[in-house]
Amino acid sequence: MAVAEIELARTPKRRGYWAGVLHRVSGDPVAMVCFVVLMALILSAIFASWLPLQDPYKASMIARLKPIGTEGHLLGTDEQGRDMLARLIYGGRLTLLIGLMPVVVAFFIGSALGIVAGYAGGRTNTIIMRTVDVFFAFPSVLLAIAISGALGAGIVNSLVSLSIVFIPPITRVAESVTSGVRSADYIEAARASGGNALTVMRVHVIGNVLGPIFVYASSLTSVCMILAAGLSFLGVGVKPPEPEWGLMLNTLRSAIYMNPWVAALPGLMIFITSLCLNLLSDGLRSAMNVKD
Amino acid sequence: MFAYVIRRLLLVLPVAFGVSIICFLLVHIAPGDPLTAIMAVDATAEEQAAMRAAYGLDRPLPVQFLFWLGNLFQGDLGNSIATGRPVAGEVWRAVQNSLLLAVTASLIAFPIGLLLGFLAGYFRDSWLDKLVTSIAIAGVSVPNYWLGMVLVIIFAVKLAWLPAMGAGPAGSDGWTFDWLHIRHLILPAITLAVVPIGIVARTVRALVGDIFHMDFVMALYAKGMSNFDVLIHVIRNAAATALSVIGLQMGALLGGSILIETVFNWPGSGMLLSNAIFQRDLPLLQGTILVLAMFFVTANLVVDILQAAIDPRIKRS
Numbered sequence: 001m002a003v004a005e006i007e008l009a010r011t012p013k014r015r016g017y018w019a020g021v022l023h024r025v026s027g028d029p030v031a032m033v034c035f036v037v038l039m040a041l042i043l044s045a046i047f048a049s050w051l052p053l054q055d056p057y058k059a060s061m062i063a064r065l066k067p068i069g070t071e072g073h074l075l076g077t078d079e080q081g082r083d084m085l086a087r088l089i090y091g092g093r094l095t096l097l098i099g100l101m102p103v104v105v106a107f108f109i110g111s112a113l114g115i116v117a118g119y120a121g122g123r124t125n126t127i128i129m130r131t132v133d134v135f136f137a138f139p140s141v142l143l144a145i146a147i148s149g150a151l152g153a154g155i156v157n158s159l160v161s162l163s164i165v166f167i168p169p170i171t172r173v174a175e176s177v178t179s180g181v182r183s184a185d186y187i188e189a190a191r192a193s194g195g196n197a198l199t200v201m202r203v204h205v206i207g208n209v210l211g212p213i214f215v216y217a218s219s220l221t222s223v224c225m226i227l228a229a230g231l232s233f234l235g236v237g238v239k240p241p242e243p244e245w246g247l248m249l250n251t252l253r254s255a256i257y258m259n260p261w262v263a264a265l266p267g268l269m270i271f272i273t274s275l276c277l278n279l280l281s282d283g284l285r286s287a288m289n290v291k292d
Numbered sequence: 293m294f295a296y297v298i299r300r301l302l303l304v305l306p307v308a309f310g311v312s313i314i315c316f317l318l319v320h321i322a323p324g325d326p327l328t329a330i331m332a333v334d335a336t337a338e339e340q341a342a343m344r345a346a347y348g349l350d351r352p353l354p355v356q357f358l359f360w361l362g363n364l365f366q367g368d369l370g371n372s373i374a375t376g377r378p379v380a381g382e383v384w385r386a387v388q389n390s391l392l393l394a395v396t397a398s399l400i401a402f403p404i405g406l407l408l409g410f411l412a413g414y415f416r417d418s419w420l421d422k423l424v425t426s427i428a429i430a431g432v433s434v435p436n437y438w439l440g441m442v443l444v445i446i447f448a449v450k451l452a453w454l455p456a457m458g459a460g461p462a463g464s465d466g467w468t469f470d471w472l473h474i475r476h477l478i479l480p481a482i483t484l485a486v487v488p489i490g491i492v493a494r495t496v497r498a499l500v501g502d503i504f505h506m507d508f509v510m511a512l513y514a515k516g517m518s519n520f521d522v523l524i525h526v527i528r529n530a531a532a533t534a535l536s537v538i539g540l541q542m543g544a545l546l547g548g549s550i551l552i553e554t555v556f557n558w559p560g561s562g563m564l565l566s567n568a569i570f571q572r573d574l575p576l577l578q579g580t581i582l583v584l585a586m587f588f589v590t591a592n593l594v595v596d597i598l599q600a601a602i603d604p605r606i607k608r609s
Contacts, residue, residue, distance in 0.1 A: 130306065134313075137585050139543050139546065142550065150319070226435045249437070253555075256445055266438075267437075267438025267441060274435065
């Protein structure tokens with residue numbers, strides 16, 4: 001009895017693969033700082049209306065373009081006298097939504113297309129992958145602006161155009177990962193023991209390919225953020241007076257002579273967010289690459 | 293090699309065809325009628341129909357596509373709805389300005405990116421590696437339109453060293469190589485170069501690091517080859533992949549310049565594109581996108597062929 005207890009205590013705790021990844025990421029200080037910053041941004045955006053902030057839409061003719069550190073306006077005011085701090089925090093709502101959602105949508109659609117193409121091979125593969133190739137002929141910025149420009153400004157249109165931009169790269173990665181897995185011995189074994197295509201795909205393929213696809217997709221989030229804000233910056237994304245970092249950057253552009261540092265604030269938010277997304281994705285990638 | 297070039301050329305055709313389909317459809321996914329911008333508000337039904345017939349919009353889509361494609365082969369991209377001038381001429385003028393910006397940015401970005409990436413990969417885990425990695429991650433994370441604004445704030449507003457916008461002194465038309473014009477090129481070109489510096493440095497660092505861990509490097513050292521000669525082998529090995537990243541970035545520079553041109557009021561394809569969007573000038577939008585995408589396709593083609601020329605492994609596969 002006592003011996004068994006000692007044995008138990010000695011056996012190192014066994015973790016599953018994802019628990020191991022989580023453990024390694026949480027031991028990475030850079031990734032953790034980024035995670036905390038991102039969570040703070042996301043939570044403050046979600047709960048913005050409960051925070052002691054001023055009305056982000058309330059303009060004031062006399063309080064226009066106040067510098068950073070003004071009494072009552074910690075981060076100054078914009079070109080219509082609206083409180084910058086409130087607008088930056090509220091602005092996170094749309095920017096983060098339009099910056100992250102398309103990657104999630106593209107992750108599902110792109111993975112599905114890529115896994116089917118990679119697993120089925122043959123003509124199905126040719127049709128899907130050649131179509132994807134055509135979209136690769138457009139630089140991503142150009143494709144996003146083209147579709148948004150044609151559809152017109154608006155939140156939904158931005159979501160649609162950015163999702164379309166990110167489906168092809170995810171499909172391509174999903175296809176190459178899946179065709180790698182397809183020729184593995186265990187798939188052969190599963191098929192030989194009578195599993196039909198759907199079962200094999202569900203049980204053996206998806207579990208083994210989603211990880212790498214997920215890491216790749218996570219590396220796209222920062223590009224998507226920058227693009228999403230860029231669309232609004234160009235005027236083909238979110239419409240005024242909605243607070244959104246890219247749009248704020250655009251409307252404040254005329255203020256760079258009056259109050260340059262206030263004008264630069266929304267871009268700083270985009271930079272910080274995309275930096276954190278990149279570093280977190282890098283941390284995730286190295287945590288998943290450890291082979292033991 | 294010749295056979296490879298032919299095969300690669302044939303592969304481009306379906307992609308180019310697909311690109312033209314997407315560009316053609318752009319006009320048709322747009323909500324509303326492409327003619328509303330120029331049609332009189334009180335136009336009667338007959339007048340509207342006449343206008344539609346004049347622009348060929350009354351025919352079925354596939355027929356419209358074939359006519360459009362046929363015109364394309366004759367260098368006719370249609371006429372701008374806003375100005376009535378041929379789209380091809382407008383796009384050509386703008387693309388020249390964009391190319392000037394993109395080429396200058398490439399000349400800044402690629403040597404710096406390659407050098408930084410190579411040094412970081414060679415001196416893995418040194419302070420230099422950490423510095424380069426930080427620069428690279430900042431470079432790929434920064435929204436370049438914001439960076440452009442910050443550079444304008446520092447160098448144009450605060451220090452007043454360089455002009456904030458435009459492609460030349462007021463009143464000048466066209467580009468000439470004198471200081472007055474080059475001054476205008478500096479800030480946008482640097483802004484545009486930052487992202488590719490980051491991407492190239494990151495890729496080359498990982499690449500060079502991996503190659504140094506390959507068995508053949510060990511073998512070369514084992515047979516007594518000098519450091520320098522081993523380096524040549526490593527560089528030759530990395531060249532093909534580095535080239536493909538550079539090729540992709542070339543195209544991305546042309547696309548990325550859209551936002552930068554807006555920041556600096558640079559009269560290139562990006563400006564043309566945003567004008568087209570705001571005036572709902574769909575033929576102009578379509579033509580600009582098509583030309584830029586075709587540039588990107590051509591750049592990739594050239595890179596693929598160059599890659600095969602320096603790396604015999606690619607031809608065989």
